[in-house]
Amino acid sequence: MKLLILGGTRFLGRHLVAAAQTRGHEVTLFNRGNYSTEDLGAVEIIKGDRHTELHKLHGRRWDAVVDTSGHLPRAVRAAAEVLAESVDRYVFISFQNAYKDVSVPGIDETYPLATLTTEQLDRANAIDTSGQPSYGELYGRLKAVCEQAAEEVMPNRVLIIRPGLIVGPHDYTDRFTYWPVRVARGGEVLAPGRPDRFIQFIDVRDLAEWTISMIEHQAAGAYNAHGVPNSLTMQKLLEECRSVSGSEAQFTWINEDFLLQENVAAWSELPLWLPEEAAPHLKGFMFISPDKAVAAGLKFRPLPDTIRDILTWRQTNRPNDELKAGLDRDKERALLYKWHEVAKT
Secondary structure: OEEEEEOOOOHHHHHHHHHHHHOOOEEEEEEOOOOOOHHHOOOEEEEOOOOOOHHHHOOOOOOEEEEOOOOOHHHHHHHHHHHOOOOOEEEEEOOHHHEOOOOOOOOOOOOOEOOOOHHHHHHHHOOOOOOOOOOHHHHHHHHHHHHHHHHHHOOOOEEEEEEOOEEOOOOOOOOOOHHHHHHHHOOEEEEEOOOOOEOOOEEHHHHHHHHHHHHHOOOOEEEEEOOOOOOOEHHHHHHHHHHHHOOOOEEEEEOHHHHHHOOOOEOOOEOOOOOOOOOHHHOOOOOOOOHHHHHOOOOOOOHHHHHHHHHHHHHHHOOOOOOOOOOOHHHHHHHHHHHHHHHHO
C-alpha cells in the first residue's frame, strides 16, 4: 500500500511509519518539517502546512491517509475535501474525550459524542495554528466534531481511532515515562491514592501496528483503542517498574485528600492519578471499553516490555533531560516529609 501521514515525525506518527515499513508499505509524510526524519528510513517528505498548503497534495494518489495532527474541524474538513478523490480511506486519530462525558465506566462506541457551541468553535479557530496550540477543555469536543467533518466529506470511508493515554518510547510528554524513570531512581517514591485503583493505557506500538492492520483490511467506523479495563492496578504498575529496573524503590501511598490539600496537580505532577471524589466527571476515564477493537485484532504486549523499552529509550536518547511531567525531586521530598509528620500526630 501507499500511505500518506499528516504529521508523522513525533510520537504516534513515527511508530505508524515504522509499523507500515515493517509490513512493506510505502510512506509519504506531509508536515511543516519542524522535527527530524533522519531515523525514519525511506520515507518521502512533502513539506507544507496543512492549514495553508494542502494544494501540495494535488495530483497524487495513496491508498489511505492517516491524520495524526487534526485538531480543528475546518482543517480536517479541508484535508478530507482535498484528498477525497486521492485516497480510499481517511484514518482519523481521535481521543476518548470525544465522548459527551466519561463519568461512567464501560463506555463503548455507541455512546453519544461531545458537541461544540458556535462560540467555542470560534474560540478554537482563533488560536494561532502556526505553533503548537493548546485547546484545553475543548480538545475532546474538537476531536468529536473533526470526526464528523471527515465522515461528512467521505461517508463510509473514514476509520476513527479513539485512544486514551498512549505510552512508550518517543513520548515527548513524559506523562507515563515519569513512573519507570522515577522508580528506577530508587528511594522512597510518593505513590498517589489507592494501590488497588485501576488504570488504563496503550503502548504506542500496539496502537500503531493495529492501525496499519485495520487499514490493510479496509476497515471503517469508530474504535476505542485502549488497554483492557479492570486488569491493571497502580500498585502492579509500580511493582513492575521496580522489578524491570532492579531498583530498591519503596512506595509510600498517600491519600488524595492530602494531595489535594497540598495542591498537587493530578495527571501532570502525578501521572495516571485522577482524584476519585474530586473528579466524578472522570470516573469512567480509565474504564473505556476496547472490546470492538480487540475483536478486530488489537493485541497488547507484556507490560514489562513497555517499561523496559521506555527506560532503554530514555537512557539512550535523553539521559540528562528533565522530565516534562511528574513531581520534581524537592517537591516530592517535601510532600513525603510532611505526610510522615502528619502521620505522627
